[in-house]
Amino acid sequence: MSADMKAGAPRGGMLVDGLAQVGACGLFLLGMLGAIPRSLRHLREISRQIWFVGAMSLVIIMISGLFVGMVLALQLYYTLSIFGGTAALGTVVALSLYRELGPVITALLFAGRAGTAMTAEIGLMRATDQLAAMEMMAVDPIAFVATPRFLAGVIAMPLLANVFSMLGLLGAHLVGVTWLGVDNGTFWSNMTSNVDVWKDIVNGTWKALAFGVVVSLIAVFQGYTAPPTSEGVAYATTRTVVFASIVVLALDFVMTAFLM
Amino acid sequence: MNPRRSFAAGTGLFILLGFAALAYLATQTSSVANFSSGPTYDVVAQFDNVGSLKDRAPVKIAGVRVGSVKSIQLDNQSMEAKVTLAIDTRYNDIPDDSFAKIMTSGLLGDQFVALSPGGSPDVLKNGSRIVNTQSAMQLEDLIGKFLVGGSSPAKSGSAGAAGGGKSGG
Numbered sequence: 001m002s003a004d005m006k007a008g009a010p011r012g013g014m015l016v017d018g019l020a021q022v023g024a025c026g027l028f029l030l031g032m033l034g035a036i037p038r039s040l041r042h043l044r045e046i047s048r049q050i051w052f053v054g055a056m057s058l059v060i061i062m063i064s065g066l067f068v069g070m071v072l073a074l075q076l077y078y079t080l081s082i083f084g085g086t087a088a089l090g091t092v093v094a095l096s097l098y099r100e101l102g103p104v105i106t107a108l109l110f111a112g113r114a115g116t117a118m119t120a121e122i123g124l125m126r127a128t129d130q131l132a133a134m135e136m137m138a139v140d141p142i143a144f145v146a147t148p149r150f151l152a153g154v155i156a157m158p159l160l161a162n163v164f165s166m167l168g169l170l171g172a173h174l175v176g177v178t179w180l181g182v183d184n185g186t187f188w189s190n191m192t193s194n195v196d197v198w199k200d201i202v203n204g205t206w207k208a209l210a211f212g213v214v215v216s217l218i219a220v221f222q223g224y225t226a227p228p229t230s231e232g233v234a235y236a237t238t239r240t241v242v243f244a245s246i247v248v249l250a251l252d253f254v255m256t257a258f259l260m
Numbered sequence: 261m262n263p264r265r266s267f268a269a270g271t272g273l274f275i276l277l278g279f280a281a282l283a284y285l286a287t288q289t290s291s292v293a294n295f296s297s298g299p300t301y302d303v304v305a306q307f308d309n310v311g312s313l314k315d316r317a318p319v320k321i322a323g324v325r326v327g328s329v330k331s332i333q334l335d336n337q338s339m340e341a342k343v344t345l346a347i348d349t350r351y352n353d354i355p356d357d358s359f360a361k362i363m364t365s366g367l368l369g370d371q372f373v374a375l376s377p378g379g380s381p382d383v384l385k386n387g388s389r390i391v392n393t394q395s396a397m398q399l400e401d402l403i404g405k406f407l408v409g410g411s412s413p414a415k416s417g418s419a420g421a422a423g424g425g426k427s428g429g
Binding site for chain 2: 044047048050051054055058094098155156158159160162163165166169188190191192193194195196197200201202205
């Protein structure tokens with residue numbers, strides 16, 4: 001598969017290059033999906049990757065969630081107090097977190113924290129001929145290296161997004177109720193009567209899952225196809241963050257339009 | 261073996277934490293938190309206008325939640341809104357001449373159905389009908405009354421008070 005891409009890359013203008021990249025990425029995804037049954041035999045490797053990609057991202061996700069919730073409460077309190085509607089603070093914070101900020105900010109942080117690590121690791125594996133060595137030993141690097149990381153990212157993203165939303169809510173409660181003096185009962189009861197499980201929480205989780213697929217695919221693909229030089233790995237890592245962020249934000253708009 | 265096992269334990273802990281977060285958000289911060297799991301009985305009430313009352317809005321007596329709105333439909337014959345209330349069977353001694361009123365919690369809050377108990381010895385049962393109802397207060401109507409109808413008595417009242425003051429002096 002990588003031979004196809006090397007042959008296709010130098011020809012044509014930027015548009016053709018871009019299309020070739022998208023096509024190669026799609027084929028890579030199909031290859032990974034096909035390798036899922038084989039990589040399920042390496043369950044221990046998948047769980048190790050979930051640890052690296054998910055559990056190790058918890059700290060940044062939790063701190064960011066807390067501060068995003070706090071600033072959200074502060075800003076919305078100011079805006080809502082213009083209309084005398086600070087009772088709706090809990091509802092507005094919860095809906096913004098579940099529907100939008102939770103999945104999107106988690107995906108962006110995830111691309112920066114875990115995506116880059118995946119790209120750099122796989123890129124260096126290729127640069128130091130570890131992938132070639134695996135092929136030599138009849139170990140399929142797609143099934144043993146790429147797919148476990150991809151699956152780990154897909155599993156970890158929705159969980160991280162939910163942790164983010166929960167910490168965001170805690171931060172909003174801290175600022176709104178403890179500091180600014182919104183009534184605790186009003187905060188919760190307004191929230192519980194306006195937040196819908198399926199429309200808000202489950203749809204947000206679907207979004208996070210889709211972002212997990214996209215970010216992990218881009219990260220693993222960029223690492224797998226990185227030129228085997230230190231410069232090549234550096235570029236691939238940068239591209240992971242840039243492409244993942246753009247695709248997440250664009251996909252977010254499309255998904256919101258469809259899920260509304 | 262040992263570091264591997266700690267990876268597995270950490271991963272398990274992380275997944276557990278993620279699902280716990282999802283479960284918390286879904287059950288404690290959403291409308292699921294308002295669901296009463298117990299058995300309910302249905303009571304029908306007809307309103308001229310339900311305003312922005314929604315399905316699953318609370319039904320309260322003296323501010324205590326006793327049930328929820330099950331469905332809102334238009335009655336084709338009377339052209340009134342037919343609201344079905346699902347009330348907890350725990351609250352099975354509500355007088356059948358109780359008064360149902362659509363109220364708003366706070367200025368921007370959600371609407372709910374408030375029941376004021378009457379004095380009848382008979383109680384509401386499954387399929388009973390609440391006859392005494394009062395529609396939702398429409399902010400537009402209130403403003404209209406204030407601008408058109410409400411302003412003249414206020415003026416005459418103040419004029420009368422002024423006149424009374426003069427006569428007294």
